[in-house]
Amino acid sequence: SSGINAEYGESWVNERVSPYLQESQQEVVDCLLEQCQSVEENLSRASPFAVGIHQLEMQRIKYMATDYLRTRLKKIEKYTEYALEEQKGQDGEESVLKLSPGEFSYAREFHRNFQNHLKETALKHMPNPFNDIKKSQSVTAPNLNSFVFFKVKEDIRDVLVDPRELPKDLSEGEIHISKFLPIATLLDQGKINLV
Numbered sequence: 001s002s003g004i005n006a007e008y009g010e011s012w013v014n015e016r017v018s019p020y021l022q023e024s025q026q027e028v029v030d031c032l033l034e035q036c037q038s039v040e041e042n043l044s045r046a047s048p049f050a051v052g053i054h055q056l057e058m059q060r061i062k063y064m065a066t067d068y069l070r071t072r073l074k075k076i077e078k079y080t081e082y083a084l085e086e087q088k089g090q091d092g093e094e095s096v097l098k099l100s101p102g103e104f105s106y107a108r109e110f111h112r113n114f115q116n117h118l119k120e121t122a123l124k125h126m127p128n129p130f131n132d133i134k135k136s137q138s139v140t141a142p143n144l145n146s147f148v149f150f151k152v153k154e155d156i157r158d159v160l161v162d163p164r165e166l167p168k169d170l171s172e173g174e175i176h177i178s179k180f181l182p183i184a185t186l187l188d189q190g191k192i193n194l195v
Contacts, residue, residue: 005061008032010193012068017194019180020142021075021083022187026100036061076103079147080111081139103148144181150192151175161184 011025043051045123158167161178170190186192
């Protein structure tokens with residue numbers, strides 16, 4: 001339980017600090033919420049002191065879960081078309097990558113509703129050349145060149161953090177600042193955490 005909790009804490013911070021969606025941790029969220037529910041059911045047998053500690057821990061976990069999901073939904077709504085395009089496979093088929101199946105359904109529905117709203121309220125009242133939105137003009141992409149702080153979880157050799165510099169060796173425990181894009185693969189591999 002504490003291992004899942006620590007892993008989830010890292011995922012939560014990574015999601016909050018990252019300029020774009022990280023891989024969905026929906027299974028971990030579901031697991032932690034199920035654990036909270038089972039602890040709540042067994043609280044009647046605990047001492048009053050233990051009840052207070054367990055309730056505090058459950059509130060902390062529920063806060064992290066709701067904030068994690070709220071952060072993901074904000075990113076999905078802000079970068080809907082970008083997220084949907086990224087989800088398409090190489091052959092054009094849709095496959096769930098960074099979005100959970102529920103998030104993917106939400107993104108599609110949100111995009112469809114937003115496009116319909118835009119057409120009904122504005123575009124149908126505009127002259128002909130302006131009443132159609134081209135996909136390339138309407139996609140909002142996240143700024144993957146924004147700077148982030150990261151902490152190294154394990155020794156890494158020959159990392160190109162800045163394209164203008166030579167590759168460096170990163171040691172466990174060090175904290176660095178870099179653009180997000182060059183270190184995104186290290187984050188996906190679990191070799192660093194954002195801070």
